[in-house]
Amino acid sequence: MIAIHNVNKWFDEFQVLKDCSTKVDKGEVVVICGPSGSGKSTLIKCVNGLEPFQEGTITVNGVSVGDKQTNLPELRSHIGMVFQNFELFPHMTVLENIGLGQTKVLGREPSEAEARSMKLLERVGLTDQASKHPAQLSGGQQQRVAIARALAMDPIAMLFDEPTSALDPEMINEVLDVMVELAQEGMTMIVVTHEMGFARKVADRVVFMDEGQIVEDDTTDAFFGTPRSDRAQSFLSKILQH
Amino acid sequence: MFEQFDFHVIINAMPILWDGMLITLLLAVVAIVGGIVIGTVLALMRLSRFTPFSLVAGSYVNFFRSMPLILVIFWFYFLVPMATGQALGGLSSVLIAFTLFEAAYYCEIIRAGIQSVTRNQINAGLAVGLSYPQTMRYIVLPQAFRNMVPVFLTQAIVLFQDTSLVYVVGLKDFLTAADLVAVRDNRVVELFITAAVVYLAICLAGSLWVKKLQRKYAL
Numbered sequence: 001m002i003a004i005h006n007v008n009k010w011f012d013e014f015q016v017l018k019d020c021s022t023k024v025d026k027g028e029v030v031v032i033c034g035p036s037g038s039g040k041s042t043l044i045k046c047v048n049g050l051e052p053f054q055e056g057t058i059t060v061n062g063v064s065v066g067d068k069q070t071n072l073p074e075l076r077s078h079i080g081m082v083f084q085n086f087e088l089f090p091h092m093t094v095l096e097n098i099g100l101g102q103t104k105v106l107g108r109e110p111s112e113a114e115a116r117s118m119k120l121l122e123r124v125g126l127t128d129q130a131s132k133h134p135a136q137l138s139g140g141q142q143q144r145v146a147i148a149r150a151l152a153m154d155p156i157a158m159l160f161d162e163p164t165s166a167l168d169p170e171m172i173n174e175v176l177d178v179m180v181e182l183a184q185e186g187m188t189m190i191v192v193t194h195e196m197g198f199a200r201k202v203a204d205r206v207v208f209m210d211e212g213q214i215v216e217d218d219t220t221d222a223f224f225g226t227p228r229s230d231r232a233q234s235f236l237s238k239i240l241q242h
Numbered sequence: 243m244f245e246q247f248d249f250h251v252i253i254n255a256m257p258i259l260w261d262g263m264l265i266t267l268l269l270a271v272v273a274i275v276g277g278i279v280i281g282t283v284l285a286l287m288r289l290s291r292f293t294p295f296s297l298v299a300g301s302y303v304n305f306f307r308s309m310p311l312i313l314v315i316f317w318f319y320f321l322v323p324m325a326t327g328q329a330l331g332g333l334s335s336v337l338i339a340f341t342l343f344e345a346a347y348y349c350e351i352i353r354a355g356i357q358s359v360t361r362n363q364i365n366a367g368l369a370v371g372l373s374y375p376q377t378m379r380y381i382v383l384p385q386a387f388r389n390m391v392p393v394f395l396t397q398a399i400v401l402f403q404d405t406s407l408v409y410v411v412g413l414k415d416f417l418t419a420a421d422l423v424a425v426r427d428n429r430v431v432e433l434f435i436t437a438a439v440v441y442l443a444i445c446l447a448g449s450l451w452v453k454k455l456q457r458k459y460a461l
Contacts, residue, residue: 050365077371087366091384091459100380101370153370 001026001188002047002157007056009042016042017053018212024157029189031199031220034209035235040192041084043209044159047190048072048079061156077105080150080158085166086142088134088149094121095130098149106153113152120148124178140171147178157188164195194239200224208232251432255423259436262419265333269340269405269415274398276341281348286378288353299349306346312407315339319411332411344401351393355386388459395452399445416440 002024009017016039024030032040045051047058049065049072058065063075088097095117102113121127124144126137134142143163150158160179164172176198183189183202193199199206199220206223208216208231215229227233287299306314318335330338359382367377406417414422417437424433 045365048369050368073368073371073373076369079369081366081369083362083366083369085362087362089363089366089381089385091388101372104376104380105371149370 001028001061002190003057003059004043004047005057005059007043007046007053007058009039009046009051009053009055016212017046020056020209020212020214022207022214022217024188024190026188027186028204029183029187029191029202030205030207031203032190032192032207032209033194033196033199033235034215037211038209039212040209041161044161044190044192047159048076048081050081073105077101077153078156080147080153080155082143082146082150082158082160082163084162086134086139086146088142088146090134093131093133094126094137094145097134097145098152101149101153116152117148120151121145123151124148125174138171139167140174143167143171143175144178147175147182151182157190158182160189160191160193162192162194164193196224196236196240208235210235246431248429248432251423251427251429252436255420255427255433255436258414258419258423259416259440262414262416263440265408265413266402266405266416269336269408270398270402272337273340273344273401277344277348277401278352278394280341280345281352282383284345284349285352285356288349289356303346303349306343307350309343311339311343311404312410314343315407315410332408332413335411336408336413340401340405344397347397351390351397352386354393355390356382358389359385391452391456395449398448402445402448403441 004020004022007017007020008015020039020043022030032044034040042051046053047060047065049070053066056066060075060079063070065072065075088094089100092100095114098117098120099110099113102108102116103110108116118127118130121130124147126141126144126148129137129141129145134145137145147163163179164175167175172195176195179189179191179198180202191198191203203220206216206218206220207214208223208227208229210231216223216227216232218227223232224236227236284299284302287295288303290296290299315336318330318339319332322335323329363381363385364377367381368374372380405415408415409418409421420433420437424430427433
């Protein structure tokens with residue numbers, strides 16, 4: 001469903017992505033991990049065209065993201081994205097946050113959008129927060145609203161960009177629980193994260209990146225069993241020893 | 243100086259002062275609303291990646307910020323009629339001059355406000371499938387305007403007081419009217435104190451109203 005083929009990207013002189021290739025099939029959950037600055041977030045933002053890239057191709061459901069002819073807003077409306085810092089719209093209520101894309105992009109009637117939003121809030125356990133503003137919610141609650149906002153568009157795939165790294169430890173699980181449930185329902189997901197417990201539990205494959213390159217791309221069992229590269233081994237030993 | 247303070251002078255002057263106040267308010271409201279509308283367009287142009295847009299808007303701002311307001315008024319009152327062969331008249335001249343002049347300042351305020359909204363917020367808007375103009379309209383501008391409110395207030399107060407410059411083209415704004423009566427009746431103390439009190443009251447009321455707005459729409 002998502003195919004990344006020989007992608008190269010430069011920020012001025014600095015090459016952030018080097019010849020990256022991988023693919024994600026329908027219903028697959030792929031975790032991307034690696035040290036900070038390795039290009040994980042940049043790669044995931046290339047998938048929905050938030051970051052341009054200079055060489056290579058990325059296709060989502062057969063549509064080429066880098067093609068100038070591609071209707072990016074249309075493409076993005078089918079791909080949900082969840083950000084590290086939630087990025088809820090602070091001037092809108094929770095309900096308005098979830099409803100905006102539905103009414104302005106999908107053209108749903110406000111009443112229909114609201115019904116759908118309430119359903120999604122129920123799913124992430126936040127129905128009683130519907131009329132609040134994001135600043136009145138905890139980080140974990142905000143991130144669950146952000147997931148609901150993405151799901152409201154009925155996406156064919158979800159991108160998660162370090163969804164738990166800005167959260168206090170006690171709130172990480174409430175977000176991971178929602179993501180695990182989503183994965184088990186068969187959602188196609190690319191998740192940039194350091195949560196190796198999550199990767200073990202639901203990921204089909206793990207992609208390990210370092211210095212802009214995809215160093216490992218393997219099934220979850222193989223990755224945690226016998227990572228082939230020294231770099232991945234030392235990364236794993238560092239984050240798994242606690 | 244104050245022992246002969248005569249309130250009757252003020253009461254008698256009310257109709258003239260009120261006419262002056264109408265000019266002052268008309269000018270202030272038109273220049274604020276027009277300035278914000280044109281300023282928003284200029285700010286979007288200035289931030290545009292399309293170079294001709296940003297160049298035009300940048301030049302506009304630099305030009306008007308370099309000119310004293312009074313010179314801009316002279317331009318529209320004296321020079322534009324010479325160029326077009328058609329006199330604009332005092333009121334039209336100052337309405338146009340004030341609006342165009344203020345637009346340059348509002349442009350810079352709005353540009354700063356837009357830039358105060360993070361790239362990630364824009365990404366979040368784009369990620370749900372909004373187009374760039376929609377993201378501007380629903381995500382960026384509402385947040386930008388909230389951040390700008392205090393600076394808007396300062397700018398509005400400065401503008402409100404600057405309206406007294408219209409005396410140069412023979413218009414009677416509030417302060418000019420007060421001055422006229424003061425000289426005519428030889429009642430400088432009464433009129434100038436009244437003028438100060440009125441300015442103070444209006445600016446104070448404006449500040450309080452903005453504070454209330456801010457509290458209501460606090461993020």
